[in-house]
Amino acid sequence: MNLKHKIRARDLGLPLAGKPGKWNAITDVAGVEVGYTTVMQGASDLVVGEGPICTGVTAILPRGRQETPRPIWAGQFDLNGNGELTGSHWIKDAGYFVSPICITNTHSVGIAHHATTAWMIDQHKEYFQSSHTWALPVIAETYDGLLNDICGQHITSEHVLSALNTATTGMLDEGNVGGGTGMQSYEFKGGTGTSSRLITIENKEYTVAALVQSNFGLRPEFTVCGVPVGQHITDNAILSETTGHETGSIIVILATDIPMLPTQLQRLAKRGAIGITRTGSYGGHFSGDIMLAFSTGNNIDMPPLGAEQPLSFNLECINDAHMDVIYEAAVQAVEESVLNAMVAAKSVATVKPANRVLEAINHQALCDVMKKYNRL
Template sequence: MKKQRGRELGLDFQGISGNSNAITDVPGILVGQTTLTNSSSQSSLGAQSQVRTGVTAILPFGHDSEPRIAHAGMYALNGNGEMTGTHWIRDAGSFLGPICLTNTHSVGIAHHATTKWMINKYREAFAQNHLWAMPVIAETYDGVLNDINGQHIDEDHVLNALNSACAGPVAEGNTGGGTGMICYEFKGGTGTSSRSIEVGGKAYTLGVLVQANHGKRDWLTVLGEPIGPVMRDNLLFDKETGSIIVITATDAPLRPDQLRRIAKRGAIGISRSGSPGGNNSGDIFLAFSTANARRLPQLDAPLQSMTHLNDECLDTIYQATVEAVDESIINAMLAAEDTPTFKPQGQLCQAINPEELVKLLRKAGKCR
């Protein structure tokens, strides 16, 4: 039976969500996932393997065959992780192509396969011009639950995630790149949420997708309540060793410098559930807008123009970002399933108990 998300359980999250309460509520954005689960293959180190990994693909402009750039900004709260393409995002304020999330040891194959997908998808532009592909590939480490050294993700797995991307609800928890991830020592993974907002009399949507693999149980806070000190079963770590990737998307027209400020609010979003940003954690955030989409600069006109919101209007977007990041993390945990550990073997990474969580929050007046 499908698990209930935070709002379905009555958790008192603030803000108005979109139809699917997902990043795909932003018009045009599609998400596809490949999930690998196998316990019978051979490990790279010769022992029995456990495969719990995958790929999550985000397509800012769907399956359009004409290449268009998305304006973007990024921020790293703690840089113990990887997100490719970010040097150019910092300098140019934009990127071309999909975003893929996977595990640490599969960044290379994901980049290779996504580049191939871009060359084929934008075949005419690549054939007629000297173009280069620098897709955004980000990672978190799943080696506790997955034989990460086996590098089980291949080109077809990445291409399947890209080609299967669609609109509507996004599967959370043990799915895609989040399949083998751990969050606050509970099972973590893929999570998403969205907000419907109004700025200057116009309606916009903001959506977030996280790959949540961070935090110690002691830190866990839900809707302001210290949950971690109470829910103490099946602790896994002496110290925090994970990461989180936060992708924020909107159709609001924003400049790259404004999007970087929105990306920075991802740090406030993850702090709501208790994380201070651990030393071993790669806490990396990307924000992009589908408004003002343009042809590649190499193919575009010399004189450029764009519409963007006044800086004085950004507080509404900042708040929506913080709220949606926090809710995405909790949704990832609530959707997750118990998973046995691979390294070390013999332990269990438990999913958070929704009944116990609801009981604690209802007592505090934070759950309907």
């Protein structure tokens, strides 16, 4: 993972609300680890099966590397369902999952699922081999065919395993990294972004954080801190000029150390959609705007099928009366994550249409527009 500091939204002086954590990243939630595999090869015309390749994999380990798999309490929400998040049926039914989260491109969900299953079995041999226990990995996707030979299916098991095996805590790279390598946002270069918020409830500090794979939106919608930036920076809006609609999606992963029940986490996941819409999107038909929220609280031991089972579990949960500050933090973190993905990104040549460049947002042009509205 390249930890060389890139410019982030706050570095530009954008008036973003809330107090970020140490890394201003999803890794500010204790125990959460993130790994990337970034694959960029070739710069010629598109030849399916050969390239150019501009894609990758992002891996999130919600509890890091635990000796025994334990449930990760979760809630899920779709603003618009034109996309994939495997494992979501069980999350909606049971309120938890027991796996990493991997995010990649649309045509690589299968290989990511296959490789993550193998990784889980390898990490926890006794857990899977001593009983009839099965793996249900959580794999999400967005479409990177604007910049990548997506139909060539270049992601391999080795790419997925590398992202999983290199997952770590601390500062995270953003922009053209991991699953976000080939993604666009509001017809600028998009990608992977993250952010966090520290909040205090009854004199106790907690963290709410987000990681997004940002690949959505058309230029006229783009809004930064209430300013209609996309209506001022109008050049090279490739999708508006060609397809007339967006060809992407956004995956939002929300993490917190606050002990929460699945129903509370589902409600938290919904607030991810508000964070998205603060950047201007209305959630288009061709976009998969998919949110998953999880809590690292209630770290209980759930024996595998066939082992002796406890009669019950004791779970702690936050009082719903304190949810407003949690919702606010989530919205702020998602909004900033999208902006971080865009501000950190670098321009990339397109493959479809050919001979164009998906440009990263110009920092000075962005700041000039913000100044016109007295927001900088």
